[in-house]
Amino acid sequence: MTTGIERPPTDLLYSEQEEFLRETVRDVLNKACDWTSVLALTESESAIDRALWRTLAVEVGGAALALPDDIGGAGATWRETAVVLEELGRSIAPVPYLGSAVVATIYAQEIGAGDLLANLATGETIAAVAVPAGAPWFRPLRQTVTVTDSTLTGTVASVADAAAADILLVPVGEDTYLVDPAAAGVRCTPVVSLDETRPLVDIEFNAAPAQRLEGTRPAGDATAAALRAGTALLASEQLGLAEHCLTATVEYLRVRRQFGRALGSYQALKHRLADLWVQINQARAAARYAADCLATGSDDLAVATAVAHSWCSEVALHAAEEYVQLHGGIGFTWEHPAHLYLKRAKSSTLMFGGPDVHRTHLTGLIDLPLPTLENI
Amino acid sequence: MTDTTTDAAVSAGDPVTEDGLPTYVADFLNTHDPATMPRIDFLRARFDAGLAWVHYPIGCGGLGLDAAAQSIVDAALEAAGAPDNAPHRNVIGLGMAAPTLLAHGTPEQQRQWLRPLWTGEEIWCQLFSEPAAGSDLASLGTKAVPDGTDWVVNGQKVWTSLAHEASWALLIARTDPTVPKHRGLTYFVCDMRSPGVDVRALRQLTGEAEFNEVFLDNVRVPDDNRLGEVGAGWKVTQSTLMNERVAIGAGAAPREGGPIGFLADLWRQDETYRTIGSFDKLVQLWVEAETMRLTTERLRQQAVAGTPGPEGSGSKLAYSLLAQRVSSLELDILGEQGLRFDDWSFRRPNLDDEHNRPAGYRFLRTKGNSIEGGTSEIMRNIISERILGLPSESRTDTTTPWNELPR
Ligand SMILES: Cc1cc2nc3c(=O)[nH]c(=O)nc-3n(C[C@H](O)[C@H](O)[C@H](O)COP(=O)(O)OP(=O)(O)OC[C@H]3O[C@@H](n4cnc5c(N)ncnc54)[C@H](O)[C@@H]3O)c2cc1C
Numbered sequence: 111m112t113t114g115i116e117r118p119p120t121d122l123l124y125s126e127q128e129e130f131l132r133e134t135v136r137d138v139l140n141k142a143c144d145w146t147s148v149l150a151l152t153e154s155e156s157a158i159d160r161a162l163w164r165t166l167a168v169e170v171g172g173a174a175l176a177l178p179d180d181i182g183g184a185g186a187t188w189r190e191t192a193v194v195l196e197e198l199g200r201s202i203a204p205v206p207y208l209g210s211a212v213v214a215t216i217y218a219q220e221i222g223a224g225d226l227l228a229n230l231a232t233g234e235t236i237a238a239v240a241v242p243a244g245a246p247w248f249r250p251l252r253q254t255v256t257v258t259d260s261t262l263t264g265t266v267a268s269v270a271d272a273a274a275a276d277i278l279l280v281p282v283g284e285d286t287y288l289v290d291p292a293a294a295g296v297r298c299t300p301v302v303s304l305d306e307t308r309p310l311v312d313i314e315f316n317a318a319p320a321q322r323l324e325g326t327r328p329a330g331d332a333t334a335a336a337l338r339a340g341t342a343l344l345a346s347e348q349l350g351l352a353e354h355c356l357t358a359t360v361e362y363l364r365v366r367r368q369f370g371r372a373l374g375s376y377q378a379l380k381h382r383l384a385d386l387w388v389q390i391n392q393a394r395a396a397a398r399y400a401a402d403c404l405a406t407g408s409d410d411l412a413v414a415t416a417v418a419h420s421w422c423s424e425v426a427l428h429a430a431e432e433y434v435q436l437h438g439g440i441g442f443t444w445e446h447p448a449h450l451y452l453k454r455a456k457s458s459t460l461m462f463g464g465p466d467v468h469r470t471h472l473t474g475l476i477d478l479p480l481p482t483l484e485n486i
Numbered sequence: 487m488t489d490t491t492t493d494a495a496v497s498a499g500d501p502v503t504e505d506g507l508p509t510y511v512a513d514f515l516n517t518h519d520p521a522t523m524p525r526i527d528f529l530r531a532r533f534d535a536g537l538a539w540v541h542y543p544i545g546c547g548g549l550g551l552d553a554a555a556q557s558i559v560d561a562a563l564e565a566a567g568a569p570d571n572a573p574h575r576n577v578i579g580l581g582m583a584a585p586t587l588l589a590h591g592t593p594e595q596q597r598q599w600l601r602p603l604w605t606g607e608e609i610w611c612q613l614f615s616e617p618a619a620g621s622d623l624a625s626l627g628t629k630a631v632p633d634g635t636d637w638v639v640n641g642q643k644v645w646t647s648l649a650h651e652a653s654w655a656l657l658i659a660r661t662d663p664t665v666p667k668h669r670g671l672t673y674f675v676c677d678m679r680s681p682g683v684d685v686r687a688l689r690q691l692t693g694e695a696e697f698n699e700v701f702l703d704n705v706r707v708p709d710d711n712r713l714g715e716v717g718a719g720w721k722v723t724q725s726t727l728m729n730e731r732v733a734i735g736a737g738a739a740p741r742e743g744g745p746i747g748f749l750a751d752l753w754r755q756d757e758t759y760r761t762i763g764s765f766d767k768l769v770q771l772w773v774e775a776e777t778m779r780l781t782t783e784r785l786r787q788q789a790v791a792g793t794p795g796p797e798g799s800g801s802k803l804a805y806s807l808l809a810q811r812v813s814s815l816e817l818d819i820l821g822e823q824g825l826r827f828d829d830w831s832f833r834r835p836n837l838d839d840e841h842n843r844p845a846g847y848r849f850l851r852t853k854g855n856s857i858e859g860g861t862s863e864i865m866r867n868i869i870s871e872r873i874l875g876l877p878s879e880s881r882t883d884t885t886t887p888w889n890e891l892p893r
Contacts, residue, residue, distance in 0.1 A: 122784040360874045375877040380870035387869050388800045395780035417776045469769040478753055478768060481760035 122398045128193045135197040143201045145447035152306035157273030163205045167233030173211045174231030182231035192346035192401035199350030204307045209271020210236045213340040220332035221325030238272035240280040246463025247337035262315040281329035287320035305457035341462040345397040345418035352429035393425040416472035420465035430455035502549045511562045520568040529605040538604045571606045574838045579603045579610035581733025586726045590713045611652035613643040624667045630659035639705040649685045649698040652678045663889040671719035675711045693830040730859040731798035745812040746775035759819045796872040803865040806855035813848040
């Protein structure tokens with residue numbers, strides 16, 4: 111049981127290296143990822159910003175921060191990866207970082223796919239695990255794909271970060287199959303997504319050629335670990351998003367004048383932003399803790415993940431809603447970035463199961479039993 | 487007055503490092519057996535050895551180490567069965583007076599006050615609020631007029647927690663009414679046993695009297711008891727207030743450490759308490775309490791030994807709102823049982839009563855959390871202006887001399 115005990119002290123601050131990494135990533139994003147280009151990209155055919163991915167993943171080495179250096183990683187930890195995600199969230203960058211550099215990378219690591227990992231580490235290969243975006247880590251996947259003579263048949267709906275994948279990792283039962291999305295018999299159909307900055311695809315396999323990966327761990331375990339890590343680190347992306355919404359709103363209210371004074375001097379608005387700041391402060395602590403638990407392999411990771419996902423999801427959404435509302439009419443226009451953040455924020459709360467599902471899962475971990483109907 | 491000599495153990499010899507701390511504590515325990523030493527002698531020796539608050543300087547009960555090292559000391563002493571200094575009895579002393587004395591006191595003042603404060607021999611209170619000056623504390627009217635080497639103080643303070651037990655008080659008074667309100671204030675330490683100090687119990691909505699009205703009638707305060715320069719009292723006050731916010735907001739260290747612990751245990755106790763609607767609220771509050779715990783921990787890691795910044799206002803705000811919602815749900819879950827209270831008598835409370843009183847008591851007492859130490863509204867003003875940098879409300883009271891302000 112995890113309740114009631116004092117946990118060992120965890121470093122919830124940012125190290126100097128983390129701050130340095132943040133500056134580097136922020137520089138890249140400031141130059142290459144202003145919101146107008148994000149908007150333009152969502153209206154174009156391409157799903158991700160390949161040039162941005164190259165700079166971040168390949169040149170800055172962001173694809174494999176947490177992988178050991180002997181396979182081409184940076185030998186850092188998932189804490190640093192979380193910092194990159196904060197910056198990506200801040201600029202809602204349309205790159206499959208969460209899907210490829212976190213979920214697929216951890217999946218490959220779990221099943222012990224060494225060559226694949228080395229490829230992912232360079233950032234030259236983008237991979238996606240073929241699971242629905244809304245799948246929580248603790249629930250076994252519904253089997254929608256079958257194997258016949260090394261070919262796959264079936265569909266996986268609403269896969270995030272898969273539109274630009276070079277490789278698909280498909281868990282089928284306890285096996286993992288490697289599929290080339292360009293192969294005959296594979297069709298990835300883009301979906302019109304609520305969040306076009308993290309587009310979804312429906313994947314259809316029709317006797318698609320697949321290579322079974324000799325893994326050291328069953329696919330079910332790898333999927334769970336990968337999705338849990340994805341959920342834990344999504345919190346950092348949500349934190350970054352929320353911070354952008356707050357900062358941009360504060361700046362706007364400082365200059366926007368109505369009734370002869372700066373809107374930011376009205377207490378009704380100040381107090382809303384103060385409350386939001388408090389919530390974001392708590393989101394930072396929760397996200398840092400989840401990242402640290404992932405980095406250190408803490409046995410508190412499940413609790414930390416459930417707490418971080420349920421809290422940060424709702425805070426990010428609240429921040430994006432305030433972003434729109436407190437910008438008034440302009441906040442409701444297509445010509446202002448707020449809607450991109452709103453869509454990302456709401457979509458993120460539906461990823462990996464969502465806050466309610468995670469809170470319900472949490473009650474099992476901390477021994478808060480569900481009500482039984484007989485007693486009511 | 488208590489003996490204030492410093493133990494040679496820390497003033498001479500090599501400085502104690504964090505690595506050497508476990509050995510140092512073990513040596514201390516070898517020469518000071520908590521099982522045989524009188525409690526107060528043990529506490530005094532612990533202070534003199536620098537093991538009271540290790541991040542304080544040598545001679546002030548500390549070793550000048552990182553605040554995080556305190557947990558090493560506390561764990562070792564607890565394991566050895568050492569007595570504690572009953573921190574709940576002296577919340578204002580430990581949470582507010584000590585850091586203020588450390589930051590603004592002279593070495594003589596620190597030597598006089600810190601040890602008996604830490605051991606709990608002397609309880610402290612805070613004579614700040616007045617009937618007409620609460621949130622707008624800087625408008626206060628209690629006067630201090632110089633007279634020889636003393637000041638003569640007249641005025642009325644209110645809502646003064648612990649004044650009935652206190653030996654010493656943090657006092658702010660107006661020393662110059664002709665300048666704008668923030669500039670005419672001076673900060674003193676007032677001996678509560680002085681002639682002219684009249685403490686009258688003030689009953690609060692829990693029935694009991696934790697706080698008081700305090701009348702100050704020609705009370706003499708020696709100039710030696712002044713903290714900071716004449717007219718610079720507001721600056722000293724700020725440091726007390728920021729520490730107060732951290733002290734109120736930074737309570738619950740272990741998971742389920744605060745009010746949420748009572749609620750979660752209640753839920754586990756008996757399945758007839760469990761309903762669908764409460765379940766959802768309970769889990770949401772549990773998550774929030776956990777994020778609060780982590781935030782407080784982050785704040786602690788950030789602050790280490792430095793002075794707290796305005797961030798403490800965030801913890802204070804969040805803590806009080808959470809505590810109120812948690813204790814309200816606790817009553818809901820209890821249902822009919824929650825209708826019963828234990829005692830409305832007008833009395834002085836035990837300060838760790840929370841644990842022995844019914845849920846209804848917690849429901850009522852937590853209403854004070856969002857008022858004491860600055861209201862939630864004031865916390866929000868501080869966050870939005872000092873952290874977020876939003877413009878302040880337009881006001882005229884900061885430039886007009888205090889004695890020309892409309893009242
Ligand atoms: C349990 C308890 C213990 C206390 N202990 C002590 C103590 O030991 N020593 C001590 O000196 N004081 C103590 N206090 C007093 C406390 O600090 C004051 O009550 C508090 O600062 C509020 O001041 P006030 O009561 O005058 O309320 P007011 O300032 O009159 O406020 C009334 C209401 O107006 C709101 N308000 C005021 N100004 C603004 C503004 N600018 N913007 C928006 N809203 C505003 C307030 O938030 C509040 O809701 C204690 C209070 C309590 C409840």
